[in-house]
Amino acid sequence: MRVLLVGEYNRSHRYLKEGLQNLGHEAVVVGMCDGFKKVDVDIEINQKFRIGPLQKVRSLMIRLFKIDLHFIHVKKQLLKNKTQLENYDVIQFINESSFLCSAKDEQKLFDLLSDWNKKVFILSCGTDYPSVKFSVDKKFRYSIHTPYFEGRAKATDFSLGLKYLTPEFVKLHHHIYNKIEGVISSDLDYYIPLQNHKKHLGMIPHVINVDRIPYQKPNIEEKITIFHGINRTNYYKKGNDIFDAALDIIETKYKSKVVIIKVENLPYTDYIKAFDTAHILLDQVYAYDQGYNALEAMAKGKVVFTGAEKEWEDYYNVTPNTIVINALPDAKDIASKLEWLIENPEK
The missing domain is CATH 3.40.50.2000 (Glycogen Phosphorylase B;)
Structure with a gap:
């Protein structure tokens, strides 16, 4: 089986790739390097307009012309690598915003890669609409949003994932879930919010390669x-x-x-x-x-x-x-x- 893994958090797809290869499958990881963590990927998507001096140029272009240079640069790289990113039996996205773009641009990139491949799946990992909604509705006893409720973290804190509750990202969520074969939770923090969802295929706990960790x-x-x-x-x-x-x-x-x-x-x-x-x-x-x-x-x-x-x-x-x-x-x-x-x- 050929598997394309899109996006990366904390080597989650890297370890999954190694496990799949160990079982005789072919697997490729495409994505950005998870910020300062500098996680290895097979096909790196450069994010020069999101990190570094050019991010100011990006912000100016969005404000003046509503043009996102980061999205344009990401799409250009995907198109350039099309032959390495198509005809996989399975494509799995790390979450609902694998390229850190606006909702409408994420949808374009999701559709682009999905149309090039066969069965499409998504992980519930990082933050996404189901986990953030469940958390903000205070259905957990405590959660990553507890510091926000208590006034210690600001609503603008990117890591809280509050963007997933905006109308455009809710629309993206429904678009993705209508297109995928199913969603896989990666630990109990994602399993619990998805427990009764018709597209939820169950939990596959985080993969690590213990052979690499003595x-x-x-x-x-x-x-x-x-x-x-x-x-x-x-x-x-x-x-x-x-x-x-x-x-x-x-x-x-x-x-x-x-x-x-x-x-x-x-x-x-x-x-x-x-x-x-x-x-x-x-x-x-x-x-x-x-x-x-x-x-x-x-x-x-x-x-x-x-x-x-x-x-x-x-x-x-x-x-x-x-x-x-x-x-x-x-x-x-x-x-x-x-x-x-x-x-x-x-x-």
């Missing part, structure tokens, strides 16, 4: 090292402020027993190495399930604070705080769980 047995002879990787753009969405508050408590109480490492906005290849020496990794707060950073850290043998809610425990039949630590949006609760590990390092 397990490291924890060495706890000296101080316990806690790693906190911050994506500054998603600071409140990921709950980094809550982790910082918890670490302040720990540093005050256990200064002689812990080492705290904080890094910001590292490319993927640097990030995956940066927490090698850590015993504990703080990933994210506002989630019911684990994302890629958490899974990769788990594969390396780290204790991870991330999403592991009751729904996740029930789905996988897991005992609480045995595989990962559920990071609640409460600095004192997180600090208490860190204390438990520091006082009981054999755990």
Whole structure:
């Protein structure tokens, strides 16, 4: 089978490609490199009008003439690579906005690639209409929008995905869902909003390649090292402020027993190495399930604070705080769980 994977978040399609190849299929990833993370793709879509000095020119052209140079540049690149992007048995888009364009331009690009290929699928991953609508309607106990509801994150924060609730993106959502064979949720944060949707094919949990991530047995002879990787753009969405508050408590109480490492906005290849020496990794707060950073850290043998809610425990039949630590949006609760590990390092 030939599979075209469109778009990239945190190596999700890269790992899926490697898994498909391992099973004897042909797979190609086309897309942008997921911002500062610089994720590898097979056919890179350059975004010089969206990132860098030319973005000012783009903004001016949109304001004066309603012409988006980023969209024009993306479409030109897809057309140039048409022979490498057509006649696949399956095409899967990373989400409803794989190229970070306006809704009407996303539709043009979606239709272009869909018409070149056979069966079309979409992942519910990142942010999209179903997950954002479910979250903003406060159907989760807490979510990435909790900091927005509490006034700590602004509505203009791109990472919140509020654009998906605008009329033009709702229209795009319905257009895509009318055209696809089905939608696949990538973890419980997307599975729950789609549970009863007629196009939902079920959940395929995030794929990671454990052959590329060697397990490291924890060495706890000296101080316990806690790693906190911050994506500054998603600071409140990921709950980094809550982790910082918890670490302040720990540093005050256990200064002689812990080492705290904080890094910001590292490319993927640097990030995956940066927490090698850590015993504990703080990933994210506002989630019911684990994302890629958490899974990769788990594969390396780290204790991870991330999403592991009751729904996740029930789905996988897991005992609480045995595989990962559920990071609640409460600095004192997180600090208490860190204390438990520091006082009981054999755990």
